[in-house]
Amino acid sequence: MALKKVLTIAGSDTSAGAGMQADLKTFQEHDTYGMVALAAVVTMDPKTWAHDVTPLPLDLLDKQLNTAISIGPDAIKTGMLGSEEVIKRARQAYDESGSEIFVVDPVMVCKGDDEVLNPGNTEAMIKELLPKATVVTPNLFEAGQLSGLGKLTTIDDMKKAAEKIHELGAQYIVIKGGKALESDKAYDLYYNGQKHVLLSTDKFQSSYNHGAGCTFAAATTANLANGETPEEAVKHAKAFVASAIKNGWKMNDFVGPVDHGASNRIEKIEVYTEEV
Numbered sequence: 001m002a003l004k005k006v007l008t009i010a011g012s013d014t015s016a017g018a019g020m021q022a023d024l025k026t027f028q029e030h031d032t033y034g035m036v037a038l039a040a041v042v043t044m045d046p047k048t049w050a051h052d053v054t055p056l057p058l059d060l061l062d063k064q065l066n067t068a069i070s071i072g073p074d075a076i077k078t079g080m081l082g083s084e085e086v087i088k089r090a091r092q093a094y095d096e097s098g099s100e101i102f103v104v105d106p107v108m109v110c111k112g113d114d115e116v117l118n119p120g121n122t123e124a125m126i127k128e129l130l131p132k133a134t135v136v137t138p139n140l141f142e143a144g145q146l147s148g149l150g151k152l153t154t155i156d157d158m159k160k161a162a163e164k165i166h167e168l169g170a171q172y173i174v175i176k177g178g179k180a181l182e183s184d185k186a187y188d189l190y191y192n193g194q195k196h197v198l199l200s201t202d203k204f205q206s207s208y209n210h211g212a213g214c215t216f217a218a219a220t221t222a223n224l225a226n227g228e229t230p231e232e233a234v235k236h237a238k239a240f241v242a243s244a245i246k247n248g249w250k251m252n253d254f255v256g257p258v259d260h261g262a263s264n265r266i267e268k269i270e271v272y273t274e275e276v
């Protein structure tokens with residue numbers, strides 16, 4: 001059977017743990033055919049690892065999107081888009097593609113930098129992306145911004161935020177508690193408009209976890225393209241990224257990426273689920 005074609009609209013992380021590099025590696029590990037339309041290139045200062053984001057010209061993004069859409073992606077994922085204009089184009093590309101799987105990773109900050117990339121982007125994501133999202137995968141901070149609830153600190157807060165984001169049009173929501181939630185386990189909350197399911201794994205080292213968020217959303221996208229239900233897709237993506245984090249490695253004094261191949265090559269991690 002032909003491989004499912006999966007397109008990411010995202011930035012390039014030159015250190016290759018996150019961004020479109022993480023997406024492509026993850027798509028490959030899931031036996032899908034990964035494709036990219038690149039919105040920006042992120043480089044790092046070798047001395048300080050400060051991030052520098054260079055947006056690509058919009059007409060170049062348009063050409064990539066035209067090419068990719070002509071190939072007929074079965075699923076589309078968005079990553080770091082960077083500007084309202086790019087967010088709008090990602091939405092248009094999804095509409096034109098005829099694809100029925102749209103996974104929105106609402107990236108708001110570049111890891112390593114705490115500054116929100118551009119506050120207008122949050123509004124644009126709410127208007128353009130959420131109403132079409134099959135699955136949206138915010139971390140705690142992003143879920144607080146999208147829901148308007150601000151700082152989220154408990155599972156109960158996450159439930160309220162998921163309900164708000166569902167009202168904004170996203171079909172399925174998974175809020176990543178991850179390392180930001182104070183807890184003994186790595187918790188994520190899945191919501192389908194009716195029930196809340198808490199997903200958990202052991203919490204592993206978190207020094208070398210660069211790319212975890214992108215990897216999780218990319219795995220979710222590939223799993224959906226391969227025919228899994230949203231709940232299965234998210235659960236299996238969590239298992240995949242947990243192994244990637246457990247086996248994360250030190251690249252230099254500043255950053256350590258996850259090991260995108262760990263789940264297939266080294267070890268499978270068990271995910272527990274519980275309705276809450």
Ligand code: ADP
Nearest residue numbers: 139176178179186187203204205206212213216
């Ligand atoms: P982002 O990179 O978007 O902030 P996170 O890194 O918080 O996203 O989370 C990505 C995925 O990795 C989520 O499923 C989260 O629960 C999981 N995760 C994050 N940190 C850990 C950890 N230390 N151990 C196990 N899983 C983790």
